[in-house]
Amino acid sequence: MNQLFLNLIAAGLQPAVPPFPERDSFWMPRAVSTSAGHVDWLYYFIYWTSAAVTVAVVAAMVYFVVKFRAKSRSANEQPTATSDHNTTLEITWSVLPMFFMVAFFYFGFKGYLELRTPPQGAQEVHVQGQKWSWSFTHKNGCQDNVLHVPVNKPVRLIISSVDVLHSVWIPNFRVKMDAVPGRYTDLWFEATEPGEFPLECTEYCGTSHSDMLSKVVVQSQSEYDSYLDECTKVDITAEGGQKVYEKKGCATCHTVDGSPKVGPSFKGLWGSERSFASGSPVTADENYIKESILEPQAKIVTGFPPSMPTYKGQVSDDEITALIEYLKTLK
């Protein structure tokens, strides 16, 4: 908590317009995209205007209370001012804020147009949200649950959802866009330095909404190229399966340590007898695992909600085989 109060004090000393602060500032996380500078500049412009207005209102209020405080009710004092309107004053304080409002609107509009208009030739990545993981698909077919992008290159995300509303937010880039089922939305950014930055879901989507957390890995063009090459290879081994487990977002609902989450844990799953909400029990073998991934509603394990969406079309046969090899090692 001490650090917090130091920060609160430091906030008062913050420079009004930090173009690209070295680290997170009191108000904003570190700005790491080409459009973040504009958003932060405008944020601080409104911030200082608002602070000045708030301080003025509160100061006037406190001053009036002290200065015009009545002694007692019995004294029956009369007000020292009797004027109940002043047209000049009232028109002034109606029109003056108007100028600020027009300025705020104009700069916000300009910035928004920039945020909404991707440059020609921006690299495209498809983003798909589903309860409760993100999947990012690159030009060469590489699919991952972490977003890798090259530094200093404009990137356009084409966003969709398979079930309910989700929303992509990358705080360090100051960009956000809803993922709407049944249509495509998009956003773009150009990252200005390598590093890892959180990517969060900001449209409420149910049980594990707050765990629908991913990250953006910004890397040099050569690192990004080798990532793309590496990404499409699937080893049909337990290690390859572990990668699939991590990349496809299985971990959001299924642990590997035996504790139940939204779905049953993978530990000890292989070869065990599964009992279901309806139908007779089955031993967990290759076909059961494959069915559970492609037709998750076919058999619902006792004690768990039927919340898993299908992964049909999103995992290849090789990936399922690799995943099965991985499950076999989780005794």
Add this chain to the structure above:
Amino acid sequence: MASSSTTADALAPGHTSASDNYLTHDKGVLSWIFTLDHKRIGLMYLMAVMVSFGLGGFFALGVRTELWTPGPTVMGPDTYNQFFTLHGAVMVFLVIIPGIPAALGNFALPIQLGAKDVAFPRLNLFSFHLWVLGALFLVLSMAISAADTGWTFYTPYSTTTNTAVIPATFGAFILGFSSIFTGLNFIVTIHKLRPPGMTFFRMPLFLWAIYSTAVIQVLATPVLGITLLMLIVERAFGIGIFDPALGGDPVLFQHFFWFYSHPAVYIMIVPAFGVISEIIPVFSRKRIFGYSFIALSSVAIAILGFLVWGHHMFTSGQSTLAGTIFSAITFLIAIPTAIKTFNWLGTMYGGRIHLDTPMLYALAFLWVFTIGGVTGIFLAVMSVDVHLHDTYFVVAHFHYVMMGGAITAFFGGLHYWWPKMTGRMYDETVGKLGAALVFIGLNVTFFPQFILGTRGMPRRYYNYLPEFQDLHQLSTVGAFVLGTGFLITAVSLLRTFGKKADAPVNPWGSATLEWQVSSPPPYYNFHTTPKVEAGPYDFQDLVYDDKIRGYVAKKPA
């Protein structure tokens, strides 16, 4: 002074002995449940709203306790999702919307007009019964399996989740009708039952605010009704309206929902403006500054409020052009709101300020509502809103407006009218302590949430990144301070029922008509309709009398 036919003489017509008033006129439970008296209906609304406020507060404290640590603290994620949904639904539909208009408005509006009752007393009772029915549906849905959709019921989540969404939305649907009937009743009452001499521009500003609110209630609420009905139809019969899996459009729901719910924000806050416009002149002993600007700005807000719903949807995929228009109109609303604040300050200037509990709430309102108002500007600016949308910044902003604005004004009005409603003075020391705790508590609760939001904390999160824990804990501490403030206030107010009626006719020296009838008022309010010859804020003819601890008319020289 606003009336000449009655004087403050305790035995004049319109004044009855304490033994015969609206509280004692009829006896028995049924005489309350089926009463047509607007004062009793107002009091029953008040009690129901206070119980709901306790319930909504319980859910709020549950949410804040859970957020003490990232990951599980006291409940699982599904329970947490139900808690914040119920907190929002109860506070919006059962507390803030009916709080000032239905509870305080029902009591004060007809008496401020010198009338015996509202225009349609039976419709008024029907509104209350509908309200109870709607509230029961909401409570019932909790017993089955409380909705986990957020109070916004966004599709397609709300049409696919397996919680009891239908009873909850049906409850909101019924509550909507209650709200429409109340609004209709108030509009007709203000048009038809004003006493001789009371022109529109001689009405108390509270009535202007209630009138503007009523217009929004009547025009906007039907849209919510039909939207929720469509949601129910889609869920129950699989008719595709909003769910893309059935050929519907989920963004359409957001348009419909905010077409009501943005005006509804003004249903919640405009009555608060009305209460503050009553309290500040009375406790400054000075005529309100800029009466017509305040009156007309309420109307302007009511009209413009219908044209800005799309500013909730800058990141929904809505077109850039639509967003631009919504943003521009939103800035127009900032102006009438700013005007009111300046006028309230202008009223205090040169006045004689008495710091009783209602005035403390009004001052807290001025401070907190200014913060709530200016933080709205950040959200109206499109490029900045992209970063802030659906974060704790938004949560902090609307709690500063709704909790810091609407609820603070409600409690100010409650203390202001309490002596008139019950005939009993509350304990001033406890009242002030409550106001102070509420002011401190709400700032400690909600200010850290602005910082959480800008730094990257999305709303409706059960789990969060460890770097946010300090601010979350500070916010939780504030919530318990806030809860304590409300609890001691409630206990203090309820305790007054245990003592003898001691409130004078006019404890604060107000000039509106409700302060000319006895406390509590007689059953029929006025024996003869008063005639109004002056404005509602002319205090110069009222003098304080130590013997009765209240104000009386100055004896003619």
